[in-house]
Amino acid sequence: MANAPFAGSGGAMPRAPDISQMTPEQQAERLYDRIMREYEAGQIGNVKTFMPMAIAAYERLSPLSLDQRYDLGRIGEVGGDIPLARAQADTILRARPTHLLGLILAAKVARLEKNDARARTLDAKLVASDSAERAAALPEYLLHKLDIDAAVAAARSTPK
């Protein structure tokens, strides 16, 4: 019934934010999350739809932090914009050559480009840099811990 008490979902989906109160950073992050959800659901058409909005949202944040560059690069990666993804990976690694998110993104780009040799080199560097970089405790490592854990595990299991 329409007048039934408000049920609430309690499900896994995040509650929709208040659009009138969102900062530019929150707008960009919302679109990043939206694109990743669509990608994981296999809705590539929706990924493409939200990409221009998301890219513009990140451009408005300029200058971007390394964490934001990783997010933007992931958007490029899942949306098929390889130059965008590569540019973010290059910029991250120029700023910090052993940055774990930079190495992960660069390896993803190399695989998209079918450059297996470069991907393996980046994987090896990721594994070698893992302990020291995690000790640096960069905030973005905590934010993307699942990505890093998965990438390091995959890199360790990749045949040399």
Added chain:
Amino acid sequence: MTSMTTIHVAHSPDSDDAFMFYALAAGKIDTEGLTYVHELQDIESLNQRAMRGELEVTAVSIHAYAYLSDKYALLPHGASMGDKYGPRLVSRTPATRADVKGKRIATPGPLTSAYLQLRMYEPDFETVHTPFDEIMGAVERGEVDMGLLIHEGQLTYQDHGLHLVADMGVWWFEETGLPLPLGGNVVRKDLGAELTSKISRHLRASIAYGLDHRAGALDHAMQYARDLDRSQADEFVGMYVNDWTLDYGERGRKAVQLFLERGVKEGLITKPVQVEFVD
């Protein structure tokens, strides 16, 4: 008359706006030395950015124009008007107008025309301003009692098992006999008359090109059609790229004026509005 050659033109990521801006985005028309940089953002964010005067040319909600008329003028073309249709109020279970009072409702933003229309329809409800693309999900998950849908959700809510409570365009027509003004394109007044006139010509030419080359414009618009298939996208574009898009005309201008006057009269718009069209 000015050294400015780059114009930022912003619009919302839906298929009717994409259709209108297709020729401009795809370089199909002569822009007489001007370079247009396109920006895509949800309409509430564009309204807020226009309030800060950030954009030279942008789509805005007609509601937002009430607070922008000192900085921006309405272009005579590019209007989104609903002819007995408009934003749709939906719920998870069947409901009527009497059920709306006091409900918690997801709306696409405080400056949107949809929000103003809903306030006119029923002043008493709890609003949850929500990004347009998350409204349907918020209703489905029960985070809100009802949702006010704009863009393509107006055509797809039934696929999600939701029920129509009211169509704002139908209600507005019953009240006034006029089409429902939703959005328009505005140009910042400080650009000056000559540049404004040039921009106005280009935008009109872009819309006309889209109407004359419907298949190509629709291909472009499909990028922003989300859950719609091509025939639905064609239908959606046809709903909002219509007789009023190339020119508001007398009836369209009357509808805009009445909509805003009524908002002022009902205390929903907090300042008198002088509507100024570029001709």
